[in-house]
Amino acid sequence: MVGQARFTFFGVINAIMLVGVAIATLYPVLYIAAVSLSDTASVSQGQVWLLPKGLNFEAYAEVLKDDKIPRAYLNTIFYTAFGTFVNLLMTAIAAYPLANRDLVFRKFWMLMIVLTMFLNPGIIPNYLIVQQLGLIDSVWALVLPNAIWTFELIILKTFYENMSSQIREAALIDGASEFRILFNIVIPLSKPAMASIGLFYFMGHWNSFFLPMIYLNDQALYPLQVVLRGMLIFNEGSTAGLVDKAALAPQAMKNATIVLAMIPVLIVYPFAQKYFAKGVMLGSEKG
Amino acid sequence: MAGSNTTALRKGGMRVFRSYWSDLRKRIKRDRQLLILLIPCLVFYLIFRYGPLSGLAIAFMDYSVFTGIFDSPWVGLKHFSKLFGSDDFFLLFRNTLTLGFFNLIASFPFPILLALLLNEVRVARFKKSIQTFSYLPAFLSVVIISSMIIDFLSPTNGIVNRLLVSLGLESHYFLVDPSWFRPVYITSEIWTNTGYDAIIYLAAVAGINPTLYEAARVDGAGRFRSIWNVTLPGILPTVIIMFILKTGSMIRIGYEKVLLLYNPMTYEVADVFSTFVYRKGLLESNYSYAAAVGLFEALVAMVMLLGANYISKRLGGSGLW
Numbered sequence: 001m002v003g004q005a006r007f008t009f010f011g012v013i014n015a016i017m018l019v020g021v022a023i024a025t026l027y028p029v030l031y032i033a034a035v036s037l038s039d040t041a042s043v044s045q046g047q048v049w050l051l052p053k054g055l056n057f058e059a060y061a062e063v064l065k066d067d068k069i070p071r072a073y074l075n076t077i078f079y080t081a082f083g084t085f086v087n088l089l090m091t092a093i094a095a096y097p098l099a100n101r102d103l104v105f106r107k108f109w110m111l112m113i114v115l116t117m118f119l120n121p122g123i124i125p126n127y128l129i130v131q132q133l134g135l136i137d138s139v140w141a142l143v144l145p146n147a148i149w150t151f152e153l154i155i156l157k158t159f160y161e162n163m164s165s166q167i168r169e170a171a172l173i174d175g176a177s178e179f180r181i182l183f184n185i186v187i188p189l190s191k192p193a194m195a196s197i198g199l200f201y202f203m204g205h206w207n208s209f210f211l212p213m214i215y216l217n218d219q220a221l222y223p224l225q226v227v228l229r230g231m232l233i234f235n236e237g238s239t240a241g242l243v244d245k246a247a248l249a250p251q252a253m254k255n256a257t258i259v260l261a262m263i264p265v266l267i268v269y270p271f272a273q274k275y276f277a278k279g280v281m282l283g284s285e286k287g
Numbered sequence: 288m289a290g291s292n293t294t295a296l297r298k299g300g301m302r303v304f305r306s307y308w309s310d311l312r313k314r315i316k317r318d319r320q321l322l323i324l325l326i327p328c329l330v331f332y333l334i335f336r337y338g339p340l341s342g343l344a345i346a347f348m349d350y351s352v353f354t355g356i357f358d359s360p361w362v363g364l365k366h367f368s369k370l371f372g373s374d375d376f377f378l379l380f381r382n383t384l385t386l387g388f389f390n391l392i393a394s395f396p397f398p399i400l401l402a403l404l405l406n407e408v409r410v411a412r413f414k415k416s417i418q419t420f421s422y423l424p425a426f427l428s429v430v431i432i433s434s435m436i437i438d439f440l441s442p443t444n445g446i447v448n449r450l451l452v453s454l455g456l457e458s459h460y461f462l463v464d465p466s467w468f469r470p471v472y473i474t475s476e477i478w479t480n481t482g483y484d485a486i487i488y489l490a491a492v493a494g495i496n497p498t499l500y501e502a503a504r505v506d507g508a509g510r511f512r513s514i515w516n517v518t519l520p521g522i523l524p525t526v527i528i529m530f531i532l533k534t535g536s537m538i539r540i541g542y543e544k545v546l547l548l549y550n551p552m553t554y555e556v557a558d559v560f561s562t563f564v565y566r567k568g569l570l571e572s573n574y575s576y577a578a579a580v581g582l583f584e585a586l587v588a589m590v591m592l593l594g595a596n597y598i599s600k601r602l603g604g605s606g607l608w
Contacts, residue, residue, distance in 0.1 A: 015408070046449045097325045103321055103322075120589070124577045144331070210546075273419055
């Protein structure tokens with residue numbers, strides 16, 4: 001049949017356009033990496049286009065020499081690991097009871113939770129709550145205010161609802177407590193769903209910049225994203241914002257920091273993509 | 288007769304009432320372990336989602352950190368009348384709506400196009416790798432994306448200006464030029480979101496009944512015709528719902544990116560409600576005024592979202608909830 005030929009004119013044009021999309025997506029990332037690996041002279045003379053010129057790792061050595069960025073890196077790792085753990089725990093222990101269709105006041109609890117998707121009091125009231133709880137300059141300020149994402153909670157609740165209830169009933173008859181059922185049976189059986197929402201939480205923490213910026217004053221606590229922002233913008237609100245920021249910071253060093261910040265994400269996302277797509281789709285069918 | 292009837296009814300009512308309570312008590316007792324598991328979640332929502340609503344009270348006060356929320360004087364709508372009377376208001380309103388609107392219109396078609404192109408690929412591996420690349424940007428942080436933009440547009444050695452110079456054009460400092468702020472912002476949004484947003488359309492395309500394509504082929508339709516007459520009508524409901532939902536959240540601008548990309552030179556087009564709230568409230572400690580601006584923005588956003596959802600439901604779609 002004509003439609004099944006491998007190389008039609010249409011197919012070739014289509015493939016070219018898609019390769020164009022891939023290049024447009026990848027080029028900026030590759031360029032950043034190339035600059036981070038090039039020598040200062042080539043960068044300042046603007047000779048780097050795609051491949052590194054004068055390949056060297058000086059920028060990385062420079063970045064890692066000072067303890068500012070390694071510390072920020074460790075901070076980010078800690079905030080991400082701890083934050084994601086708290087997120088997953090909180091979401092799981094909330095989703096499990098809510099998935100039980102005859103839980104007392106279930107409708108009321110769900111209404112109370114879903115309603116918050118439409119209430120957005122804004123930056124200032126949120127800030128004041130965190131401030132009044134004395135969480136400023138502590139890791140809890142990054143973890144507690146967003147301990148549960150409503151959307152992910154609904155995804156996990158839907159997943160639990162679709163699990164067989166027979167296991168739970170059998171375990172209850174055997175005298176197991178709900179805690180044991182949740183931690184020994186339900187959570188181990190829901191690894192794909194946990195991985196999917198865990199990925200969103202992970203990305204949220206790793207890439208978070210606004211909350212650490214407003215909730216942390218102590219520079220020693222800054223995560224990578226906030227330090228990176230500091231390398232871009234020197235003096236907010238002053239005239240320094242008007243001079244060419246890119247020219248002020250050593251380009252290669254800045255790009256080396258960007259690459260370091262991207263590496264975990266680049267490692268995680270191809271593996272995670274099946275969970276990722278699943279998460280997006282699960283989110284679209286509501287519970 | 289009538290009397291005994293009402294007593295019987297009342298007794299019956301009491302019985303129903305009593306059995307409701309004892310039933311409820313039994314259910315609470317039965318579910319107590321589940322309720323204990325639910326407590327952390329409820330506490331979280333009360334403190335961090337409903338708690339800040341009480342903080343909105345400061346929009347009607349002259350709040351200062353020293354007097355605290357209980358002792359600061361009430362000033363009614365002072366901050367709102369200040370907002371509506373100021374030039375800031377018009378500027379913020381215009382900037383927020385303009386940026387949101389143009390961003391929506393300009394970026395909306397791209398994920399659909401990408402999904403259509405991907406759907407026509409017959410080599411599964413090729414399709415999969417392109418798709419994987421295409422949503423890489425969605426995983427990058429707004430700081431990284433913004434630093435790429437600043438880097439590429441640098442007048443000294445940014446790649447865009449080097450390209451312009453090598454083409455014999457003059458280099459230009461895009462980020463301090465107000466007329467370039469929106470195009471730069473919107474282009475970067477398209478770059479970031481196209482692949483991610485295409486996922487939902489690809490799923491919609493996958494849901495189209497394959498026999499429709501066969502029927503179209505039997506009727507002599509080529510690739511273009513079957514895209515036009517089968518694929519597009521097939522995903523149209525999804526497209527409409529997505530459009531309505533995106534319209535509803537139009538004014539929720541990615542203010543983090545604006546915050547990273549704007550500067551005093553481009554405030555006139557770039558400053559939106561959220562960035563203004565951040566500057567007034569957290570940098571200038573003008574909490575009450577900032578909270579008032581934030582409250583106004585939240586109300587507008589809520590009305591738009593509810594409106595969008597209402598329209599989506601009226602059109603027979605599923606809506607957001």
